[in-house]
Amino acid sequence: MNQTAQQDLRDEEIVALCQQGQREVFEVLVRKYMEKAFRIAFDFTHDTEEAKDLSQEAFLRAFSRIKQFDGRSSFYTWFYRLVVNICLDHTRRKGRVIWERLEKEKEGAMETVELADGSSLPDEEAIAGEAKRRADQTLEAMPNKQRTAFLLRNHQGLSIPDIAKVMKTTEGTVRVYLHRAVAALRQSLMEFV
């Protein structure tokens, strides 16, 4: 099968071919989902190298478990779950380190504001940077489930039923997580809106 034909295949067909032993077809899934997987991991880590490693680990895990995929959910829901779980494990392991980094960033931001106050009015870019930092801090401080629901909806554009499948919970719970996350973000960013 040539590359163009492979790229036209649906996910389920690609998975079926992989399960039959045509492992090289998996590379089509890598091409298709690498950016999304990387983005999720980046939202959790805020570090390019870590995001790359984690998302690649998710692909390897999907590759080695492809025979266990039973088609009850779509491939991307199944794969998103792998990525999110790997990221959450990583976040739990590195929880302390992230908090230390956040504290440092907070101190750095305070110094920047103090300097700016002494010289001239901060420009749009500086405010946008500060807003981004504040948003990141608020996200980091959120419970994992709230943050995951928010990132999957806001950053990845997954539907609420799909998020519920990825997080193995109900749609109602996802709505609550999403609402709480958005309320917290609005609260912390109100001065930048």
Next chain:
Amino acid sequence: MKERSDTLRTACKDFEEDLVLYYYGDGSENERIRVQDHLQTCSSCREFLEDLRKLLPQMAKPNELPSEFWDNYYDEMVQKLAAHEEHQAWWKSWFVPMRTWMMPAFGTAVVAALAIGLVISRGHWHYPFSQTQEQIPQEILTDTNQLEFFKSMDMLETLSSLEGQDGTKVQPGNNQHG
């Protein structure tokens, strides 16, 4: 993005969650109509929704990465997959000849072989601790009297250790009955 000094106005409690869903285009048709109707009369909820429209797309804006990054990412991933497959193939070379039904058959054969081995070798096995027992020297074995003497000494030793365990002491004259 402009700094705003006014205080944060909250949306109506009953509508806040629905407004978040409304922003994302989620929720049922009925919910959407209900929210739309409410927005026409509630300025706080309109402001809340406006805030979401300004705030949330900004957060989702990804950092643009050069195309080389994605080319490297893909190449690296393909290499990792190949290495992973090679590693799996090494394991398979050991286990693939063994089909699924062969695994339990192999296990049963091993257990049966062990059981037969144990039955056949019964009585020929020596426990390691049995070798620690003291061997009786040859010069004692040759003299029957000495052998009897040492045996009675062993018996006395055993008796006194038993008495020690019971916490009672047998007096020299007390072992005579009547």
